Amino acid sequence: MSVGNVLLEVKDLQATVEGKTVLKGVNLTVNAGEVHAIMGPNGSGKSTLAQVLAGHPAYTITAGAVRYRGRDLLDMDPEERAREGVFLAFQYPIEIPGVNTTYFLKAALNEIRKHKGQPELDAIEFLALVKEKMKILHLPEDCLKRSVNDGFSGGEKKRNEIFQMAVLEPKLAILDETDSGLDIDALKVVSEGVNKLKRPDNAQFVITHYQRLLNYIIPDFVHVLFDGRVVKSGGKELALELEERGYESLVSHELQPA
Amino acid sequence: MTSIEAHVQQPYKYGFVTDIESEVVPAGLNEDVIRLISDKKGEPAWMLAWRLKAYRNWLKMSEPHWPNVKYGPIDYQAISYYAAPKKLPKLDSLDQVDPKLVATFEKLGIPIEEQKRLSGVAVDAVFDSVSVATTFQAELAKYGVIFCPISQAIREHADLVQKYLGTVVPYNDNFFAALNSAVFTDGSFVYVPKGVRCPLELSTYFRINASSTGQFERTLIIADEGSYVSYLEGCSAPMRDENQLHAAVVELVALDRATIKYSTIQNWYPGDEAGKGGIYNFVTKRGKCAGANSKISWTQVETGSAITWKYPGCILQGDNSIGEFYSVAVTSHRQQADTGTKMIHLGKNTRSTIVSKGISAGHGQNTYRGLVKIMKGAEGARNYSQCDSMLIGDKCGAHTFPYIDVRNSTAIMEHEASTSKIGEDQIFYLRQRGLSAEDAVSMIVNGFCKEVFKELPMEFAVEAQNLLGISLEGSVG
Numbered sequence: 001m002s003v004g005n006v007l008l009e010v011k012d013l014q015a016t017v018e019g020k021t022v023l024k025g026v027n028l029t030v031n032a033g034e035v036h037a038i039m040g041p042n043g044s045g046k047s048t049l050a051q052v053l054a055g056h057p058a059y060t061i062t063a064g065a066v067r068y069r070g071r072d073l074l075d076m077d078p079e080e081r082a083r084e085g086v087f088l089a090f091q092y093p094i095e096i097p098g099v100n101t102t103y104f105l106k107a108a109l110n111e112i113r114k115h116k117g118q119p120e121l122d123a124i125e126f127l128a129l130v131k132e133k134m135k136i137l138h139l140p141e142d143c144l145k146r147s148v149n150d151g152f153s154g155g156e157k158k159r160n161e162i163f164q165m166a167v168l169e170p171k172l173a174i175l176d177e178t179d180s181g182l183d184i185d186a187l188k189v190v191s192e193g194v195n196k197l198k199r200p201d202n203a204q205f206v207i208t209h210y211q212r213l214l215n216y217i218i219p220d221f222v223h224v225l226f227d228g229r230v231v232k233s234g235g236k237e238l239a240l241e242l243e244e245r246g247y248e249s250l251v252s253h254e255l256q257p258a
Numbered sequence: 259m260t261s262i263e264a265h266v267q268q269p270y271k272y273g274f275v276t277d278i279e280s281e282v283v284p285a286g287l288n289e290d291v292i293r294l295i296s297d298k299k300g301e302p303a304w305m306l307a308w309r310l311k312a313y314r315n316w317l318k319m320s321e322p323h324w325p326n327v328k329y330g331p332i333d334y335q336a337i338s339y340y341a342a343p344k345k346l347p348k349l350d351s352l353d354q355v356d357p358k359l360v361a362t363f364e365k366l367g368i369p370i371e372e373q374k375r376l377s378g379v380a381v382d383a384v385f386d387s388v389s390v391a392t393t394f395q396a397e398l399a400k401y402g403v404i405f406c407p408i409s410q411a412i413r414e415h416a417d418l419v420q421k422y423l424g425t426v427v428p429y430n431d432n433f434f435a436a437l438n439s440a441v442f443t444d445g446s447f448v449y450v451p452k453g454v455r456c457p458l459e460l461s462t463y464f465r466i467n468a469s470s471t472g473q474f475e476r477t478l479i480i481a482d483e484g485s486y487v488s489y490l491e492g493c494s495a496p497m498r499d500e501n502q503l504h505a506a507v508v509e510l511v512a513l514d515r516a517t518i519k520y521s522t523i524q525n526w527y528p529g530d531e532a533g534k535g536g537i538y539n540f541v542t543k544r545g546k547c548a549g550a551n552s553k554i555s556w557t558q559v560e561t562g563s564a565i566t567w568k569y570p571g572c573i574l575q576g577d578n579s580i581g582e583f584y585s586v587a588v589t590s591h592r593q594q595a596d597t598g599t600k601m602i603h604l605g606k607n608t609r610s611t612i613v614s615k616g617i618s619a620g621h622g623q624n625t626y627r628g629l630v631k632i633m634k635g636a637e638g639a640r641n642y643s644q645c646d647s648m649l650i651g652d653k654c655g656a657h658t659f660p661y662i663d664v665r666n667s668t669a670i671m672e673h674e675a676s677t678s679k680i681g682e683d684q685i686f687y688l689r690q691r692g693l694s695a696e697d698a699v700s701m702i703v704n705g706f707c708k709e710v711f712k713e714l715p716m717e718f719a720v721e722a723q724n725l726l727g728i729s730l731e732g733s734v735g
Contacts (some may be wrong), residue, residue, distance in 0.1 A: 057682065082692040094687040097678075098705025107701070108691035115692070147705065164691065190523050 007032045007172055007203050008053075008073075009218050012115040014228075022048040024228030025064065026091035030172070033200045037214055038207045040225035041247045046207045047091055049225065050176040054088040054204075055081050068172070082108075083115035085171030085202075087102060089161035089178050101132065101160070104148050105167055112168060133166040137193045140243045154181040173197070174205045179213040191216030211243035226251050269621070270527055273497030276467050277580045280386065281547060282341040285470060287334055289313065292440055295340050299409045299443075302416060312429035312439030325596035326625040326657055329501070329538065337503060339441045341386040341448050341468035359383075359390050365493060368463045379490075380405055382462040387443035394458055403456050403487075404449040408476055411447035418449055422480055426509040426546045427571070434505040434567075435542040438474045442507065447474035450485040450516075459715050464493040464506075466526075466537070472503040479509070481516035483549065488519040488715055497527050499535045501564060506541045514549030514576065521714050522570075526562035531620075533592030536564025543570035544600075547579030547608075555582035556599065557713040560650065571600030574608035574636075581610040584710040589622025589654070595611045598628035598659075603636040603669075612643040615707050618654035625657040632669040637703060639669045647677040648706050650699075651676070678706075 008030040015023040022045045030036055039066060040046050052059050053066065055078035066073040073081060096104070101257040110127075121129065130144065137159050149157050158178055167175055175194065179187055194217050206217055214222075214236065222238040223230045224247070231251060232238065242250060283294060292313055296306040321332070341358060346605050363370050363383050365674045370391040380394035382405065389407030398405050404415060413417050429439040439506065466473050480489050493504075496513040502528060510518050520543075529536025539562075545554035556570040572581030583599035601610035616624040647656035656677055664671065680702055688698035704711070711719050 026288055046639075054686075076691040078686060079692055079694055082690050088690050090687065094683050096684055096702060096705060098689070098703055098708045104688070104691070104701065107697070108688075108693055111692035111697075112515070203614075218625065243600075 005032055006030075006067075006161050007069060008205075009067040011065045011067075013049075013052070014062045015048060015059050016062055017048065017059050022059075022228055023052065023063070024232055026228070027122060028223065028230060030203045030205060031095045031202075032171075032203055035198065035204045035206065035217065036219045037217075037219035037222045037236075038205065038225055039209070039211075039239060039242060044225045047176055050088055050091075050207055053174055054078060054086060066222075071166050074143065079111070082146075083112050087165050087168055087170030087173045089158075089165060089175045091176040091178075091180065091240060093149045093152075093157040093161055095150045095151045095152075096181070101146060101148050102127075102144045105164060108164075109167055121156045121237070130167065133163060134167050136196055137163045138189050155183065155186040157195075158182055159186065159190060162190050164222050166197055167194065169197075169202075171202050172205065173202065176207045177209060177228045178206070178255070179208055179210065187213065188216060211239045224250065261625065270497055272366060272525065274356055274365070274492035274529055279344045279356045280358065280468050281344050282338050282468055282471065283582075283717050285336050285338045287337070287339060287441065292340055295443060298340065298342075299412070299495050301409075301412055304416075304628065308424070309440050310428065312436050313441075315430040316433065316436035316440055317367050319402065319430075319436055320466070321433050325567050325627075326623070326659075326722055327567065327596050329565055330426045332501075332503060332538070334437075335471070336644065338468070338471045339474070340443060341471040343385060343390065344509070347619075350592045355391050355542065359385055362465065362467070363391075363463065364464065368464065368492070369688075375610050379459040379461050382446045382460075382657060384444050384446075384462060384464045386466060386471060386473065387470050389444045389446075394561050397506070398458065399457070401457055402451040403454060404446055404447065405460050408445045408447040408478060411478075415449065416449070418480065419447070419478065422475065422509070422511050423478060426511060426544045427507050427542050429500070432542060434540040435507050435525055438507045438542070439477060439547060442474045442476035443727070444536060445477040445506070446479075448479040448487060448489060450481045450487045451484045453484045454579075456487040459488050459490060461490045461492070466504065469498055469500065469502075472505065474504075475506045476553060477508040479518055479520070480511045483513045484515045486517045488521070490521040490523070490663040490715060494525050494527070497530075497535065501536060501538055503538045504563075506543075508543040508570075510539070510545030510554055512547050512549060512552035512579075513546065515551045516549060517553040519555045519715075520545070520559040520570070522556075522558045522560070524558065524562050524566075527564075528562050528591060529564040531591050531694070533564070534619075536593070537562065539563035539566045541568040543568060544573065545571070545581070546573045547576050547581060547605075549579070549682050550576040550605070551578045552576050553580040553582070555580075555584070555642075555713070557584040557710060558586070558597075559710070559714070560585070560587040562593060562598060565593070566593075566595040566597050568597050568714060569600050569629075571602065571629075573604065573725075574610065574639075575604045577731075578607045580608070583610075583612045583614070584713045585614045586617070586618070586707045586710045587615070587624055588617045589603040589624045590619040592621050594623045594625075596625040596627055598626045600629040601641060603632045603639040604642070607638040608636055609640045610642075612641070612645075613709050614643075615630075615643045615710055616645070616647045616656050617650065617703060617706070618647070618656050619650035621653050623655045623657070623687045626658065627659045627661075629661040629663070630671065631663040634665045634673075635666050636666050641669070641671050642669075643673045645673075645675045646668040646706070648703070649677065649679045660692065695706075
């Protein structure tokens with residue numbers, strides 16, 4: 001396990017959506033170079049945590065703080081977070097008819113590059129980059145010519161998310177149930193892609209329902225989210241324990257002493 | 259307010275007034291006013307007779323109220339029917355154009371000075387009731403192409419005007435067409451001779467400047483056998499509290515194997531946020547595919563006007579003729595648009611394509627109204643219609659009224675329609691990738707309109723995209 005510099009620090013984070021409290025005090029620390037898995041049953045707040053970190057306007061933060069690379073993350077617009085290296089692979093990637101995938105991704109990458117003070121890539125440089133990244137995901141080339149996620153199969157959408165991640169090279173990648181809806185072959189491709197993108201200076205934050213994904217993406221830490229709180233943290237063996245015993249027994253066991 | 263609703267309100271960019279000495283005839287409409295207009299234009303007697311016939315018919319007609327728009331009564335006697343800058347150049351000397359007029363068009367992005375002209379585009383600049391400059395006339399004449407103000411054509415090409423004027427939109431076609439026929443002041447005339455592919459894009463820019471006036475332009479385009487022409491019109495007006503009437507007529511005639519491509523970028527003043535002021539754009543546009551294998555294609559990007567009422571259509575008379583209509587109509591603030599097309603199939607194996615994109619934001623109301631009529635003799639006719647509506651915010655509306663009238667059983671008709679809402683989720687998705695909220699909306703809207711934009715001449719596609727960006731800027735925050 002690597003102990004590097006702190007990338008993300010979540011303290012007592014509480015959030016509501018449509019008047020309902022979903023996060024009730026989440027605490028987490030993620031260092032550069034680490035892979036964290038967040039597991040938990042339906043409705044435990046996993047996706048909310050992902051959306052809140054990315055800055056979705058539908059959620060209201062009621063308490064707590066999030067520091068990202070030394071800055072107040074909650075104070076930043078969604079686009080600023082993205083330009084600072086926060087990437088969310090959506091559980092349900094959004095379709096945008098008529099907007100060409102290459103065009104969109106080039107615009108996004110250039111926004112990020114501008115933010116970093118790097119020169120923008122022209123069409124030729126961008127296409128060269130894209131060709132190289134597509135190999136990682138075994139993505140058919142025509143996906144790039146189509147509208148963003150429009151008419152993509154479930155598996156293509158998920159692969160497209162990881163492909164975007166490969167192009168944008170985030171510091172903190174949040175993968176929200178990227179495994180859902182993938183068959184075993186697609187799961188392998190996506191996981192290999194994610195693993196190849198792992199670097200000492202970035203971190204991955206993998207949200208999943210099932211242990212299955214963690215056979216391919218090996219986490220350094222596993223956290224169990226239940227009813228809006230992290231109730232247990234451990235190493236990768238915790239995921240196996242959960243698979244065997246289920247959330248209920250673990251959670252009731254954990255909550256009894258309280 | 260949701261983040262999307264916050265995006266719509268952006269000031270109108272072309273709302274300035276040119277301070278220029280104008281001759282404006284007193285408000286009111288009667289036969290004397292029509293005689294005065296005809297006299298000012300130096301028209302022959304047949305033209306005046308036609309105007310008076312139209313006027314007498316108009317008196318018996320009533321304003322149509324079937325469109326899905328609401329507005330107060332129009333006082334036709336409170337409008338001045340002729341306004342023109344006092345210092346007008348001689349027709350053949352562009353260098354004499356009043357510098358104020360040159361500056362006005364320059365500000366609108368329409369350079370008419372010799373050295374600054376848009377390459378590849380000939381421009382006719384119409385200011386209130388008169389054409390003030392037409393560029394590249396001599397260049398076009400080398401190819402036999404006539405491109406001039408219609409008032410000049412009436413004097414110099416009377417045979418062509420008499421042969422075709424009113425043959426597509428008769429003087430008594432409808433209330434506003436009859437009014438236009440009586441009082442029309444300027445507009446463009448185009449004739450492309452047999453077998454000539456017009457070497458330049460032709461373009462007319464209409465500017466309303468004087469207050470309490472109406473603009474009634476008339477455009478007539480004739481493409482002779484085997485010829486091709488692409489024509490674009492643009493328009494804008496100052497910001498005023500009053501409503502100003504713009505009632506134009508456009509007639510297109512395509513003979514055997516001729517193609518006319520007609521594009522419009524309409525940006526009349528739309529009124530303010532509360533719906534005060536703005537242009538009433540009540541326009542009759544129609545093309546006749548008179549010859550076999552001819553083609554007329556309408557492309558319109560409608561972002562302006564308080565009220566829009568127009569249905570550019572095609573009469574597909576020649577066998578194997580083709581009619582197309584590509585439209586983007588944007589209504590924001592309190593704008594109302596009732597627009598669409600009419601495709602009348604008469605000839606055999608005639609084909610028509612309709613692609614309509616309506617975007618509503620703010621309190622805007624957007625109506626698509628289209629008629630596809632397959633007449634008895636139109637064996638093997640085909641139509642494809644696609645009407646998509648996009649809603650931004652929750653106080654606007656989209657309405658669709660497709661009329662289909664088929665009298666020949668061999669016809670093949672397809673109609674697709676969709677309504678979508680720009681979702682917070684779409685915007686969030688793009689912002690999560692690093693794009694600003696404004697860029698996100700503009701990207702989504704341009705994506706929605708792409709099928710129409712690709713029909714615009716290259717020189718104007720970018721302008722249209724920017725225009726759309728401006729109209730919708732501020733609707734997401």
